[in-house]
Structures are given as structure tokens and as C-alpha cells.
Amino acid sequence: MSIRAANRKMVGKLAVVAAGMFAFGYALVPIYEHICEALGINILAVGEKQVPGSSRAAANTQVDTSRTITVEFDANVRGPWQFKPEKASIQVHPGQLATVMYEFQNVQDRKMAAQAIPSYAPRNATAHFNKLECFCFNQYVLEPGERKQWPVAFVIDPRLPKDVTTITLSYTFFEVGGKVPAAPTAQAPAEGTGG
Template sequence: MSEERPNNSILVKRLLLTVAGMFAFGFALVPLYDVFCEVTGFNGRTSNEAATYEMVEVDESRTIKVQFLTRNAKGIPWKFEPSVKEVRVHPGETKVVNFLAANPTESDMVAQAIPSVAPAEASLYLNKVECFCFNQQPLAANSDTEMPMQFYVDPDIPDHITTFTLSYTLYDMTANTSAEQMAQLLKTE
């Protein structure tokens, strides 16, 4: 009597297809998560687009304390800090805060600031009209600059949010910038 051997090729194909599908899903998860965070404000992510300021009634009966933190990602030697550590703002009122950046190196560099807000719920009510974080920031060797951020807090911010923190992490984008792009960025600076 001969025993019939099971056909494992179908099982192997299914397992390979499953592995490929899991890899594709894992690869797509990061951009999907970013979109989810931007839409919902989850994880303190803020929109990276300029808000349009429409005249709203300023709620002078409330004051929100906005704190500013900065940090550099690993490998970027810039000095990066807010000109003030905190401001008090009435919901609906626009404020401008400058951030200072200095490139102490002998090389031209490009950086990108990524914002986040804590508590995350407050990110839904923070509207940046102008922000250095919207674009990559070039900085010539041994130079410094002031980078403005204009914002307002939506008057619909819940009453229980009286303080929130806006933090920026600065990343080195120089390696992702061609010599031609660097020259163009520094020319428009």
C-alpha cells in the first residue's frame, strides 16, 4: 500500500501570501496612523497647514496658558528655543511667539520642526496661522534666525483645558536635501 503525501504547496503559497499581506499592512500602518492623528488630534498632533483666521469674538472671560518646549532630535547640533517659555492668551485672540535657531556648525543645514500638543485634546483647538513648522528651515553655517509662529486658540476650547503645552522636535533634513535645493532654500531665506 502506498500512502498519498499531502500537497504542501498550497499551504506554503497561502502562508507566503499571508506574510506578504501582513508586511504590506505594517508598511501602510504608519501613514494611516499619521492621517488618523492629524484628523482626530490624537497623540497631540496638530495640522501642518495654515489656519485661516476669521474674526471671532475674543473670550476675555477666560485665559489659557500656552507653554512652549523645544528639543533637538538626535544628531542635530542647533540651538533651538522659544523666545518665551509661556504666554497667556484669551480664546480667539491671536499671538505671535518667536523661536530662535542657531546653526553653530561649519556647514549649511536644513531642519524641520514637528509639533505636538499635550494634552492631546487641546490640539483640536490650536490654530496656527503662520508657523516655521510648515516648511523646512535652511540655516547657513554659523548663523542664527528668528522663526515666528502666529496662532490663536479656538473659543470653543472646553472649559477644563486651562493650560496646554506646544512642543517642537527639530529634525536634521540636510541629508535629504540636494545641493541645488540647499542653494535655492538659502537664497530665499
């Protein structure tokens, strides 16, 4: 047998092996699904399947449509910023995803780093106000005159006490790094003054 014939035979064997590997890879997905279904694993995939005879997907049962909560938005600044929510308030149902944008602008002629700190009223609503995305999670740098918009995406836990019908989300936006003077504090009387 010549080298040329041996090479052709080897290429033929390699082509058969490559075709077999492709066929095995193609058949692997249905094999995997059958094995998972038979063993009862991969539960998430089972929930994605439509129930026979059902014409629509299941509704989100976590939204409590029997209640409406008013969420008010407040913005405070410590330093040279313009900072405001796009809306003063919205109404949401507990369990419903809501998003509100806040706008920031650095009105100084220098670059500034800042961060926002949230607070809630009433205090017992704090544990039930779940932020999924919030600009308050990070510090930001804004160039002179730069304007940005950032979202707050949240869900109010349906376990919020029934007597709470309004929640105020308040942010204080302040410069990081100490360029803004500290808040005034009570000073002790100077020596030599009566008191």
C-alpha cells in the same frame, strides 16, 4: 478740405473720446457702489461701513475674555542646533491672536537643512490650536553659524473644552537629509549568546 484740417478734426474727435472715457471711468466707482447696494451684493463692503450714530468700530466678539489659557512653549532638538522660544509661556484669551518668536542657530561648520514638528498637550487641545503662521510649515536651510528668528502666530479656538487651562506646544527641530544618527532601538541578541 485739406489734410491738415482733416487731421485737426480727427485729433479733436479723439480728444473728445478720450475725455469721455476718462469721465466714464471716474464715474464708474460710484455707479458700481450704487448698483451693488441696490442689488444687495458685495456684502463685505456693507460690513465695513459705520452704523449711523455709532462712534466706534465693533469689538471682536470672538475673543472670550472670561477665560485665560496659559500656553507653554517647549523646544527639543535632534542634531547640532540651538533652538529656543523667546518666552517660556504666555497667557491668552480664546479667540485672541498671539505671536511668539523662536530662535534657531546652526552651530555646525556646514550648511544644514532642517524642519520642526509640533506636538500638543493635552491631546484634546490639538484641534483647537490654530496656527496662522508657523516655521513648522516649511523646511529651512541655515549656513554655518547662521542664526534666525521665526514666528508662530496662533489663535486658540473658543470651543476649547472648559477644563483645559494650560496647553503645551512642543517642537522637535531635526535635520532633513539624515546626517543625524537615528534614535537607538532595541536590538535582538547576537547569535550564539544565551537568552
